[in-house]
Amino acid sequence: MKYFALYLPLLIILTCCQKVKIDIPDNGRKIVINGLISSDSLFNIGVRKSSFIIDNIYSQTGTYDLDSAIVSIYQSGLRVDSLYHSDSRLDVSTLEIFKYGNYWSKRIFPIPGQEYEIVVKAHGMPDATASTTIPDMVRIEHVDSSRKYQTIYPYPFYLSNVSMIFNIEFTDPVYETNYYLLNVCKVPNYSSPWSTNIGFGSTDPIVEEVLGRGYQQMGGIAFTDKVINGKKYSLTVTVDGNEIGQPFWDDSPRMNGIPLPDHKKTIYLRLYSITEEYFRYIQTLNLFEKDFGDPLTNPVQVFSNVTGGFGIFAGAAVSSDSIVFNY
Numbered sequence: 341m342k343y344f345a346l347y348l349p350l351l352i353i354l355t356c357c358q359k360v361k362i363d364i365p366d367n368g369r370k371i372v373i374n375g376l377i378s379s380d381s382l383f384n385i386g387v388r389k390s391s392f393i394i395d396n397i398y399s400q401t402g403t404y405d406l407d408s409a410i411v412s413i414y415q416s417g418l419r420v421d422s423l424y425h426s427d428s429r430l431d432v433s434t435l436e437i438f439k440y441g442n443y444w445s446k447r448i449f450p451i452p453g454q455e456y457e458i459v460v461k462a463h464g465m466p467d468a469t470a471s472t473t474i475p476d477m478v479r480i481e482h483v484d485s486s487r488k489y490q491t492i493y494p495y496p497f498y499l500s501n502v503s504m505i506f507n508i509e510f511t512d513p514v515y516e517t518n519y520y521l522l523n524v525c526k527v528p529n530y531s532s533p534w535s536t537n538i539g540f541g542s543t544d545p546i547v548e549e550v551l552g553r554g555y556q557q558m559g560g561i562a563f564t565d566k567v568i569n570g571k572k573y574s575l576t577v578t579v580d581g582n583e584i585g586q587p588f589w590d591d592s593p594r595m596n597g598i599p600l601p602d603h604k605k606t607i608y609l610r611l612y613s614i615t616e617e618y619f620r621y622i623q624t625l626n627l628f629e630k631d632f633g634d635p636l637t638n639p640v641q642v643f644s645n646v647t648g649g650f651g652i653f654a655g656a657a658v659s660s661d662s663i664v665f666n667y
Contacts, residue, residue, distance in 0.1 A: 500589045506576070606663070611659045
């Protein structure tokens with residue numbers, strides 16, 4: 341019995357040190373489509389390729405972006421455009437150039453009520469297709485704004501103790517199910533076509549999903565009309581002055597160390613009427629991110645409406661209102 345007690349720990353150690361080989365089949369790469377086309381901008385989608393678990397995405401062969409795909413757009417069954425690849429985008433908040441797998445149209449704006457199909461072809465991968473219909477627009481009818489002052493700064497490195505509170509009024513259509521996404525962005529006055537999403541907060545009871553974490557809801561908030569169907573509603577959001585920048589603190593970008601002229605800041609509040617598919621995508625993406633890294637939870641499959649590949653292709657009609665700060 342004494343010898344058995346001595347050998348038992350050794351047996352356990354040897355058993356635990358056995359290697360377990362797991363074979364994960366490599367089924368090749370597929371096209372990934374990432375696009376929310378909206379009525380306020382030209383067609384723009386992201387096209388990438390999927391990766392295998394051991395791929396080196398930083399190598400030339402492992403990179404995600406596809407810069408040689410053929411992207412065709414069909415409206416109600418008729419081919420209306422072929423998107424071109426753009427290899428860079430300017431971030432006006434920092435004047436830095438970032439590269440994306442972006443594909444653009446030079447002339448097509450999505451039209452509410454119209455159905456669009458996308459077909460993406462790339463060498464060595466199966467074709468990827470998806471379709472969506474642009475919803476009808478739900479208009480922002482009125483926006484009220486007010487300032488809230490804090491006597492103590494939230495954090496030592498914050499430069500402003502002011503918050504802007506916005507009440508956004510709209511009327512939900514009756515006799516139909518509607519899905520919404522609210523986004524806040526800022527546009528400086530210097531010459532640039534780009535806007536920059538900014539963080540905001542909301543404790544409004546109709547909010548169901550948040551795109552982003554904590555206060556930094558950079559992508560927006562999403563909700564349905566299940567408690568406001570057919571009613572006029574005022575949605576409340578709060579934007580910290582530190583997110584807005586001027587006139588609450590000097591956020592002028594510099595060129596060679598010299599501040600660019602800036603005497604106006606425009607804040608846009610954008611209410612997107614989105615498809616059910618995009619709302620389901622947001623829901624499942626949030627569930628995936630919530631459980632990411634926990635091996636004991638059930639796996640979450642992020643919703644996709646792409647055939648032959650992965651991703652999301654969805655439509656939105658946008659109503660926007662703005663607040664202009666002159667200083």
